Each structure stands twice: as structure tokens, then as C-alpha cells.
Amino acid sequence: MSDITQAPVTFGTGGDEPYARALRSDGRLRLTDPDRPDAEVTLDVGRWSAAADRVDRSLLDDVDGPVIDIGCGPGRMLVAARTLGIPALGVDVSADAVAIARRAGGRAVQGSVFDAVPEEGRWDTALVLDGNIGIGGDPTALLERCRDIVRVGGRVVVETHVDRTADRTYRARVIDTDGHESAEFPWAEVGLDALHGHAARAGLVARSSWTVAGRSFCELIA
Template structure:
């Protein structure tokens, strides 16, 4: 499989703003947190006091037991949507699984590549290498929120995996979560990103979005406080 393609990061959707990057722009708090293993908060300007906190240090750390469990049943090439600093790519390599990560953050992609993962910078809403031939797509760590349109993201994933392929989605811990909004990332020092579209999706909403995308749910589970759903392309 080829993995040396550079994707574009915007402008391919006639003004569509789904390509706006998580935590980018402004004071670049996400890039700062990647460099320092810091914490960041996802802020909805319309809901003060309801920030969602992410531990970037966990994303920088090696894959944990829950992460590794997602790879145990993968038996073909894997693509990680919103791969971040690449812990799942490195872990997949140890399992002998061909893997590629896609992320809009140049800082995250650089870290993933230096860690030994194969990653490209760009938007999942643009063509990806070997589209339609991936066995499994990972959409974890809240990345179902990318673009603020979960059904559209799942439609892209459906096109990216092979017929019969799997999409493993990590959903919000609240099964009733179902929100889209314009978010900003803020770090512990108050550095703030530009605004970008985002979504929070629980398992009930994911079932609806999967149907819209032409996917069928094959299983769902919760482990160590994290909730997952496996979707299949017909």
C-alpha cells in the first residue's frame, strides 16, 4: 500500500468548513500541549462551565490495554482517522498490522512519524491513499466529532474501507450525547485556538448516524469507562 501521499487540508468542499483543524489557529494550544504532554479543554461558547478535558499526555503515551484490545481482531490494513501523535500506529506495527494515520495537525503527524508510525497530514474529507481497500478504520478519542457532522464522517469512512470492512468508533460516555457546535480548544495557560466545528455523539445517536451513512452496527461495548461501537460496510 502506498502511504507517501500528502493530502490537502482545506478548500476542497466549496467553502465547507469541516476541514477546520482541531485546536489549530489562534495561540495553537493543541500543538503546545503535544509538546508538553499537557491538558486541553474543549469549549463550547454557548455552554460556559461545560468544558470537556482531554489529557494529551495519554495520546502521546504508548497504547494502553484498552487501545491494544481494539487491534486484537484486526486482520488487515488499518487506517486511523485523526491519528494524533500516533500511538495506535506504533501499536499496530508491533502487531504486524499495516497501518496509516491521517490527521490535519502537522505537529501531531510529525510526532507520529518520528515515533515510527506512517502518517500523512490532511483531511479525511479529501481522498486518502488506497481508498476503498482498508480493512478497518479507527475513529477513537472523540474523533467522531471531526467536522461537526458525524453522518458525513461515517459516509467518508464507508467509502474508505473495503466492502465488509469495519469502522470502530469510540462514542461519548453519555449514551444520549447528541450535540454539534462550534468549539475552541483552550489550554491550562489560557491559550485559545480558532473556532472549528465539532460534535459529541453517544451510542444512541451513533446508531442513527450509521443508518444514514449506510452502515450496520455489529456490536457495541464499554470497557474501563470507554464506549465503542463496531460498524460494518455492507
């Protein structure tokens, strides 16, 4: 019997590695639920790879200290923070995403948010954007990690599902425009109403929420 432990499958990995392919081409991905084909979501990797837009930059307006971007992808928020003189670190499971973020001038490490991260407990603000509240398929557990990562009184800024009533976990797959498909991985979709419950269970307090340019956000306090 083998004693080798297989690494858990995470967003867009396994199979034909469509996330890595899309990062290299700024393509689009489809996030699918095998049990609900009608719930397919299109993900614009090109937007993640582009420079931070005005909505992205506005999320840094109230930052008073260092920022950690959970699931930083190719690093647009890291570059935006650097431009503003804000210390920032990105964490992402994708080696390709981390490499792109570093080439752009961001500071990023490859790894899971559920493992130890540098300077844990000292970050002023944790960003959980672009649907990354779905990481791991357990929003309460993810928010508990964010609570531990930021300082006492620190902020967790979460981008929520546009449907404030959304609250589901499922086994997802990612497929690119050429049909390359990932292995299944745990994921979640969380709207504002459900986020309040997950946050309370994680020991976080919701302070404010807002919608701008079709995107919805909530600020939580540790």
C-alpha cells in the same frame, strides 16, 4: 477582491495554536462550547502521546487487514499496530501530530479525512477514537467517508461519548493550561444511541458495542 481561499479551521488550530503547544509538552486541553460553559471537557494529550494501553490494544484484536486511524494524533495506535505486524496509516490535519507519529515509527500523512486518502476503499478497519467522531461537526458525513475508505465488509470502530444519549454539534474552542486559545471549529459529541442513527444514514450497520475502563465503543460494518 482576493481569490485566496482560507483553509478551514480544524481541531485546536488558529489563534494561539494550543493543540500544537500541548503536543510538544504532553499537556492538557480544555474543549469548550462558548454557548455552554458548563459542558467543558478536559482532554489529556499526555494519554494520546503515551504508549497504547490495554484497551487501545484490544481494539486491534479482531483486525484481519490494514488499519487506518482517522485523526491519529501523535500515533500511539500506529505504533501498537506496527508492534503486532499490522499495516497501518494515520491521517491527521496537524503537522505537529504527524511529525511526532512518524518519529515514533508510525506511517502517517497530513490531511483531512474529507479529502482523498491513500488506498481508499481497501482498508480493513478504520479507527475513530478519542472523540474523533466529532471531526467536522457532521457525524453522518464523517461516517460516510469512513464507509468509502474501508473495503466492502470492512469495519469502522468508533469511540462514542460515555453518555449514550449525547448528540450535539457546536462551534468549539480548545484552550491549554496557559490560556492559549484556538479559533472556533465545528465539532460534535455522539453517544451510542445517536451513533446508530448516524451510521444507518451513512450506509453502515452496527454489529456490536461495549464499554471498558470507562470508555465506550461501537463496531460498524460497511
